[in-house]
Amino acid sequence: MAKNYYDILGINKTASADEIKRAYRKLASEHHPDRGGHSEKFKEINEAYQVLSDTGKRSQYDQYGQTFEQAQRQGGFSGNPFGGFGFEGFNASSGSFGFEDILSSMFGGEETQARNRGIDLEMPLRISFKEAIFGVEKEIAIEKKNPCAKCNGSGAEPGSKINTCPKCHGQGQIKSQRRTIFGTVATSTNCDRCEGTGKTPEKPCSECRGVGLKRGRKTIKVSIPAGIDNGQRIRVRGEGEQGYRGSAVGDLYIQIEVQPSKEFLRKGFDLYKEAKITFSEAALGTTLETETIDGSVKIKIPAGTQSGKVFRVSDLGVPHLNHSGRGDMYVTVIVHTPEKLTKRQKELFKQLEEE
Ligand SMILES: [Zn+2]
Numbered sequence: 130m131a132k133n134y135y136d137i138l139g140i141n142k143t144a145s146a147d148e149i150k151r152a153y154r155k156l157a158s159e160h161h162p163d164r165g166g167h168s169e170k171f172k173e174i175n176e177a178y179q180v181l182s183d184t185g186k187r188s189q190y191d192q193y194g195q196t197f198e199q200a201q202r203q204g205g206f207s208g209n210p211f212g213g214f215g216f217e218g219f220n221a222s223s224g225s226f227g228f229e230d231i232l233s234s235m236f237g238g239e240e241t242q243a244r245n246r247g248i249d250l251e252m253p254l255r256i257s258f259k260e261a262i263f264g265v266e267k268e269i270a271i272e273k274k275n276p277c278a279k280c281n282g283s284g285a286e287p288g289s290k291i292n293t294c295p296k297c298h299g300q301g302q303i304k305s306q307r308r309t310i311f312g313t314v315a316t317s318t319n320c321d322r323c324e325g326t327g328k329t330p331e332k333p334c335s336e337c338r339g340v341g342l343k344r345g346r347k348t349i350k351v352s353i354p355a356g357i358d359n360g361q362r363i364r365v366r367g368e369g370e371q372g373y374r375g376s377a378v379g380d381l382y383i384q385i386e387v388q389p390s391k392e393f394l395r396k397g398f399d400l401y402k403e404a405k406i407t408f409s410e411a412a413l414g415t416t417l418e419t420e421t422i423d424g425s426v427k428i429k430i431p432a433g434t435q436s437g438k439v440f441r442v443s444d445l446g447v448p449h450l451n452h453s454g455r456g457d458m459y460v461t462v463i464v465h466t467p468e469k470l471t472k473r474q475k476e477l478f479k480q481l482e483e484e
C-alpha cells in the first residue's frame with residue numbers, strides 16, 4: 130500500500146512548514162470522525178502530518194520513502210486510532226486549536242467519571258529515623274469532606290425518595306454542540322441539576338443541604354512499612370475526600386519525611402557510621418563494641434588498622450521495603466591521635482619510633 134504523505138496532504142515536495150500546517154488543519158477539520166469523516170482517512174492525514182511536520186522525520190522520509198513509512202507504521206500504529214506516535218504528535222502540535230475539545234468529546238465518559246470522584250488529598254508525615262527503619266503504626270487526623278452522617282452521603286433526607294434527574298433523565302450528562310476550528314463538535318458536560326449523578330433527592334437532607342458531604346475531622350490509623358525512606362509516598366485508598374452525593378471517594382497520599390539520625394547515615398538500605406579507636410588499639414588490634422540500630426555488636430579490629438578503614442557488618446542495615454532481607458551497616462574506624470601527651474607517654478612514643 131504505497132502512500133505518499135505529500136499527496137495525502139495535497140501539497141508538493143517543496144511545501145514550507147506553514148503550508149504543511151495549513152493543509153493539515155484544513156483536512157483534519159474536513160475529515161474529523163466527529164463531523165462524519167472517515168476515521169481511516171483521518172488517521173492517514175495525521176500520520177502524514179506527523180512525519181512531514183518533523184524536520185528530521187521529513188528528511189528521512191524524503192530519502193527512504195515508503196520503507197520509512199512502513200517502519201513508522203509497524204512501530205507507531207495499533208488498533209487505537211489515536212494510539213502510538215500519531216496521537217502524541219497530534220496532541221503536541223495542535224494544542225492551540227481545540228484538540229482538547231475533541232478529546233473530551235471522544236473520551237467524555239471517562240473524563241466525567243474522574244471529575245465526579247472525590248479529590249485526592251496529600252499530607253506530610255514526619256517520622257523518626259528508627260520508625261522508618263522498623264515501620265510504625267501512626268494515628269493521623271485529616272480534615273476533609275466525609276459522607277454526611279444523617280443521609281449516609283446520598284443527599285436525601287432520610288425516608289424521602291430519590292428521583293431520576295428530570296433535566297438529564299438520569300444520564301448525568303448534558304450533550305451540547307460547540308463550534309471549534311474543526312467545525313461543530315458534540316461535547317458532554319456534567320448535568321448542573323444533579324452534578325452528574327443522574328439523581329435528585331425529593332427532599333434534600335437538612336444537615337448537608339443535599340450535597341451528601343460534611344466537612345470534618347477523621348482520625349485514621351496508617352501502617353508505615355519497615356524500610357520506608359525520606360520523600361516516599363504512601364497511598365491510602367479511599368481516605369481522600371468523598372465525592373458528591375456518595376460517588377467515588379478519593380485517595381490519601383502521605384508524604385514521608387524522615388528525621389535524620391545523628392549517629393547513622395542512610396543510603397538506600399545501608400547504614401553508615403563512624404567509630405573512634407585509640408592509637409594503641411589501632412596498632413595492637415582490639416575488639417570494638419559499637420551501637421547498631423538493633424543494639425550493640427562487637428567488631429574485631431586487627432592489629433595495624435589504619436584510620437578510615439571500613440568494616441562491614443552484614444544484615445544490620447535497613448530492612449528491604451516490602452520484601453525480606455536487610456541492607457548492611459558500614460563502620461568507618463577513625464584512629465584518635467592523642468593531642469596532649471604526658472612526659473612518660475612522650476618517652477614511650479620516642480622509644481617506639483626508634484624501634
Ligand atoms: Zn446529608
Ligand SMILES: [Zn+2]
Nearest residue numbers: 294297320323
Ligand atoms: Zn441531571
